[in-house]
Amino acid sequence: MSENIIRISGINPRQCMKCGKCSATCPAFDEMDVHPHQFASMVVEGRVDELLASETLWKCLSCFACVERCPRSVEPAKLIEAVRDCVIRQKGGSYLSPDDIPEKLDSELPQQALMAAFRKYRK
Amino acid sequence: MTYSYFPGCTLKTKGKDLDSYGRKAAEKLGVVLEELEDWQCCGAVYPLAEDEIATKLSSVRALAAAKAKEQPLITLCSACHHVIKRVNNDMKTKEDIALRVNNYLKLDEAYNGETDVLHYLEMLRDKVGFDNIKKMVVNPLKGRKIAAYYGCMLLRPSKEMQFDDSENPTIMEDFIRAIGAEPVIYAFRNECCGGYMTVNDKALASKMANKVIASAKQMGAEEMITACPLCLYNLKENGEDCLPIYYFTELLAEALGVK
Numbered sequence: 001m002s003e004n005i006i007r008i009s010g011i012n013p014r015q016c017m018k019c020g021k022c023s024a025t026c027p028a029f030d031e032m033d034v035h036p037h038q039f040a041s042m043v044v045e046g047r048v049d050e051l052l053a054s055e056t057l058w059k060c061l062s063c064f065a066c067v068e069r070c071p072r073s074v075e076p077a078k079l080i081e082a083v084r085d086c087v088i089r090q091k092g093g094s095y096l097s098p099d100d101i102p103e104k105l106d107s108e109l110p111q112q113a114l115m116a117a118f119r120k121y122r123k
Numbered sequence: 124m125t126y127s128y129f130p131g132c133t134l135k136t137k138g139k140d141l142d143s144y145g146r147k148a149a150e151k152l153g154v155v156l157e158e159l160e161d162w163q164c165c166g167a168v169y170p171l172a173e174d175e176i177a178t179k180l181s182s183v184r185a186l187a188a189a190k191a192k193e194q195p196l197i198t199l200c201s202a203c204h205h206v207i208k209r210v211n212n213d214m215k216t217k218e219d220i221a222l223r224v225n226n227y228l229k230l231d232e233a234y235n236g237e238t239d240v241l242h243y244l245e246m247l248r249d250k251v252g253f254d255n256i257k258k259m260v261v262n263p264l265k266g267r268k269i270a271a272y273y274g275c276m277l278l279r280p281s282k283e284m285q286f287d288d289s290e291n292p293t294i295m296e297d298f299i300r301a302i303g304a305e306p307v308i309y310a311f312r313n314e315c316c317g318g319y320m321t322v323n324d325k326a327l328a329s330k331m332a333n334k335v336i337a338s339a340k341q342m343g344a345e346e347m348i349t350a351c352p353l354c355l356y357n358l359k360e361n362g363e364d365c366l367p368i369y370y371f372t373e374l375l376a377e378a379l380g381v382k
Binding site for chain 2: 007008009010027028031058059061062063064065067068075077078081082085095096104106108109110111112113114115116117119120121
């Protein structure tokens with residue numbers, strides 16, 4: 001499973017030097033159970049089940065602050081996306097259903113918000 | 124100057140002002156924007172997965188259409204710009220992705236990232252020039268204190284976007300000066316507005332929006348500008364007591380006397 005995440009993300013998590021810049025800069029840090037800097041070492045250690053069950057997958061904003069500031073090109077957002085893909089590509093793994101949408105709509109919500117949420121939360 | 128133009132879904136619906144003022148201002152500046160025929164939604168978020176090509180195809184179709192017309196491709200929505208620019212970079216630099224996309228699309232001529240992708244602001248800065256815009260302004264927005272909100276998508280990752288210095292950008296402040304107003308620099312101008320989180324976690328999205336607004340107010344801003352319909356929505360609808368916020372194209376059109 002770790003190999004899958006490495007393949008999907010195109011990232012070598014062994015390059016992480018644990019400087020913690022990614023977590024320090026993450027605007028959703030307080031909402032996360034597993035923090036960005038932990039993703040690299042947990043993939044290396046094969047602790048993938050914990051990652052697959054992590055709330056972090058649904059709290060990452062894909063703002064790319066961690067990608068921009070990672071000095072080792074480990075870019076945690078890519079690892080997080082690869083783990084999220086491993087979840088939503090499974091049957092029943094979707095985090096958002098079209099049935100949920102009507103109650104979330106308001107008259108100003110831009111289309112791109114729904115499109116983005118479906119791309120992130122569903123296959 | 125004639126360019127291919129990719130408006131994107133939101134600019135045809137909730138974000139019409141971004142598009143319509145952009146077109147009016149371009150016309151005034153002597154820039155011809157030719158909307159691509161049959162463009163498709165960019166997907167709103169760039170697919171980070173290296174093993175996915177389906178979610179990149181619509182961008183490649185737009186890029187290849189612009190290449191066929193031998194025109195650079197202009198984008199206006201930050202999200203569309205982010206997606207199309209990064210897919211273009213993939214087609215230029217990732218052989219595996221380019222091969223699979225080209226095998227699938229079977230275009231008349233293989234596409235390998237030949238098209239230049241320019242955001243409307245880059246076109247203003249690099250093609251028209253802010254000095255020339257300044258000369259064309261008939262209604263300078265004198266005395267207005269405007270905070271530029273960059274958000275994430277235009278700036279990061281900077282090695283791919285190559286839009287501006289991602290930590291200390293100046294393009295939108297230079298734009299504000301060109302239309303005669305006073306830019307307000309504040310700490311949260313390149314922090315996230317909450318993005319698509321507004322769909323599933325309003326509380327988190329509000330927290331993010333409030334930080335941006337408070338930061339702009341603290342530095343004396345009286346209004347804000349953005350290039351992204353989702354940023355505008357998040358700040359306006361999820362933030363408490365938001366400053367007046369406009370698309371940058373609206374203020375450009377106002378300054379050029381075509382609003």
